Amino acid sequence: MAKKKIQKKQQQNRQKFLLIALAAVVLTMSVGFALYAQTLSINGQVQVDKSKWSVHFVTSSYAEDSGSVVASEKTIADTTMSYKAELRKPGDFYSFTINVINDGTFDATLKTITLSSLTTAQSKYLTYELTYEGNTYTTSQTGLNFSLPAATGTNIKPVKVKATYITPSSEAELPNENVTVSLTATLGYEQAQ
Amino acid sequence: MKGKLKLVYLLEGAIALLLPRFAFATTELTTTGRTWALSIGLAVFIAIAMALLGLKRPHKNFLLKSTIRTIAIVMMSTGVIIYTLGIFLGFNRSYFSTNPHNIFVVFLPIVLVVLFEEILRHSLTYKITEKKLPAIIFALLMSIAHIIIVFNPYTLSGAEDWFVFVCVLALPIIAREALAAYLCYHFGALPGFIFKIVIATYLYILPIAPNLGNYIFAVIGVLIPFIIFKLISKTISCYNEDVDLTRRTSSRIFTIPVVITLIVLTALVSGIFKYQLIAVMPNSMSPIYGRGDAVLLEKVPADDIKVGDVLVFWHDRIIVTHRVIVIKQQGEHRLFRTKGDANPKPDTSLVKESEVVGKVQLISKFIGYPTVWLNDLFKGVK
Numbered sequence: 001m002a003k004k005k006i007q008k009k010q011q012q013n014r015q016k017f018l019l020i021a022l023a024a025v026v027l028t029m030s031v032g033f034a035l036y037a038q039t040l041s042i043n044g045q046v047q048v049d050k051s052k053w054s055v056h057f058v059t060s061s062y063a064e065d066s067g068s069v070v071a072s073e074k075t076i077a078d079t080t081m082s083y084k085a086e087l088r089k090p091g092d093f094y095s096f097t098i099n100v101i102n103d104g105t106f107d108a109t110l111k112t113i114t115l116s117s118l119t120t121a122q123s124k125y126l127t128y129e130l131t132y133e134g135n136t137y138t139t140s141q142t143g144l145n146f147s148l149p150a151a152t153g154t155n156i157k158p159v160k161v162k163a164t165y166i167t168p169s170s171e172a173e174l175p176n177e178n179v180t181v182s183l184t185a186t187l188g189y190e191q192a193q
Numbered sequence: 194m195k196g197k198l199k200l201v202y203l204l205e206g207a208i209a210l211l212l213p214r215f216a217f218a219t220t221e222l223t224t225t226g227r228t229w230a231l232s233i234g235l236a237v238f239i240a241i242a243m244a245l246l247g248l249k250r251p252h253k254n255f256l257l258k259s260t261i262r263t264i265a266i267v268m269m270s271t272g273v274i275i276y277t278l279g280i281f282l283g284f285n286r287s288y289f290s291t292n293p294h295n296i297f298v299v300f301l302p303i304v305l306v307v308l309f310e311e312i313l314r315h316s317l318t319y320k321i322t323e324k325k326l327p328a329i330i331f332a333l334l335m336s337i338a339h340i341i342i343v344f345n346p347y348t349l350s351g352a353e354d355w356f357v358f359v360c361v362l363a364l365p366i367i368a369r370e371a372l373a374a375y376l377c378y379h380f381g382a383l384p385g386f387i388f389k390i391v392i393a394t395y396l397y398i399l400p401i402a403p404n405l406g407n408y409i410f411a412v413i414g415v416l417i418p419f420i421i422f423k424l425i426s427k428t429i430s431c432y433n434e435d436v437d438l439t440r441r442t443s444s445r446i447f448t449i450p451v452v453i454t455l456i457v458l459t460a461l462v463s464g465i466f467k468y469q470l471i472a473v474m475p476n477s478m479s480p481i482y483g484r485g486d487a488v489l490l491e492k493v494p495a496d497d498i499k500v501g502d503v504l505v506f507w508h509d510r511i512i513v514t515h516r517v518i519v520i521k522q523q524g525e526h527r528l529f530r531t532k533g534d535a536n537p538k539p540d541t542s543l544v545k546e547s548e549v550v551g552k553v554q555l556i557s558k559f560i561g562y563p564t565v566w567l568n569d570l571f572k573g574v575k
Contacts, residue, residue: 015426026455031564
């Protein structure tokens with residue numbers, strides 16, 4: 001009887017051992033296949049694609065608007081443009097349109113437009129404005145949200161710049177000598193969110 | 194009896210010595226060729242064993258019939274379960290063509306190996322001795338022989354491949370041979386033959402097979418022999434009037450939680466249900482979770498994803514979990530801009546709806562570390 005009990009105890013211990021061994025095997029398989037069952041590898045910086053930020057002027061798109069004086073000098077680079085134009089009398093204006101293109105790999109958003117400020121005296125005979133997406137600005141702007149996607153077909157937007165010699169309210173406000181006014185306009189693009 | 198036992202050890206020793214020759218001699222053969230070679234070798238040993246030891250007739254008692262019935266029920270239930278799983282996982286068409294040439298060349302040696310192996314096992318281990326050692330040795334030898342048949346070194350290029358080979362092929366082979374040894378020791382060749390012939394041939398007989406994946410296939414491969422063993426050993430205990438109710442209760446207290454844990458773990462890791470447990474490798478989502486943690490993802494349609502959800506998605510054949518920061522509408526479809534909480538910039542690519550797996554629902558700290566360590570080990574061995 002005692003021998004039978006011992007045998008019974010041994011048999012149960014063997015079965016417990018087998019169950020533990022099975023649990024260990026299944027657990028090990030689970031640990032291993034938790035990694036590979038569905039390629040369960042999780043990365044933070046996931047396979048960063050070769051990316052390119054490229055928002056710039058399209059040089060060939062520069063065009064002076066009808067009625068504008070012709071710039072005596074102009075230089076157009078990727079992201080900068082400089083010009084020199086002479087406005088001889090009230091009513092003269094220098095206006096041009098140039099395209100901005102996003103040919104990088106991710107979307108951009110125009111966030112800021114920075115226009116140089118005119119002095120009080122200058123503002124009596126001169127206006128300076130930039131037109132983008134149908135909106136005309138005469139002062140610097142922040143918090144804009146004009147998208148410039150990278151997708152072909154939607155990645156080109158025109159920018160119009162216009163400096164106008166206006167007729168002041170009185171003759172005294174006219175400049176009494178040649179005035180050179182430096183005007184700048186900066187378009188601030190950022191990666192779209 | 195002692196003389197017969199010595200003969201058994203002698204024959205098993207001879208098999209052990211010939212196995213390496215079998216392995217080297219059949220290196221250039223296909224799996225079918227190796228199966229034919231094994232069947233011929235087994236036939237030779239059967240002839241020798243029958244001449245030296247004879248073949249004892251098994252007792253056709255209640256236990257034998259009950260055992261065969263148990264095996265049949267477990268195998269049929271398993272078949273129903275795995276083919277039902279196929280509804281979720283999909284099916285593969287059987288690659289076996291039922292023309293006479295294939296039946297003779299491919300199917301026949303498989304049947305012959307199972308038949309000869311069980312007859313030889315019966316001759317060597319049934320009612321020869323009360324000792325279990327001859328049965329254990331023969332099971333080990335046959336496990337090695339079957340592993341040699343399926344072993345293909347050209348497909349094992351790294352530690353990961355070895356891990357899959359061991360889990361999917363080697364361990365189920367060992368489990369099947371162990372069960373066959375147990376069945377033959379108690380009942381003779383018939384129950385073991387029935388069990389192994391179903392396992393070996395169902396893929397050849399049925400036109401489709403469920404696409405279980407390596408993980409489920411491996412777990413089933415070790416679980417089914419164990420279940421059959423448990424049921425039959427319980428039947429034997431009851432039949433021999435060894436039932437002790439208090440001990441049964443205490444063993445259930447131990448067994449049931451272990452079984453439930455294994456079932457839940459298998460269900461979660463397999464990914465075939467709505468929820469899946471995955472291990473996290475990097476720290477892009479810290480401090481919420483990081484390397485060594487595990488996340489429970491819920492498989493949801495892309496329409497249910499909102500800004501702020503931690504999205505689980507495919508990116509170039511790996512799975513990523515990052516937070517959704519922007520959802521863009523592109524026609525009828527949605528695109529998701531994602532960013533790891535710890536990353537300074539959003540991810541450069543937008544996630545398409547077709548790439549969405551689900552979203553993270555629960556985070557469990559540290560339990561992913563074994564997977565992370567194993568991955569580091571595999572990469573180190575590579």
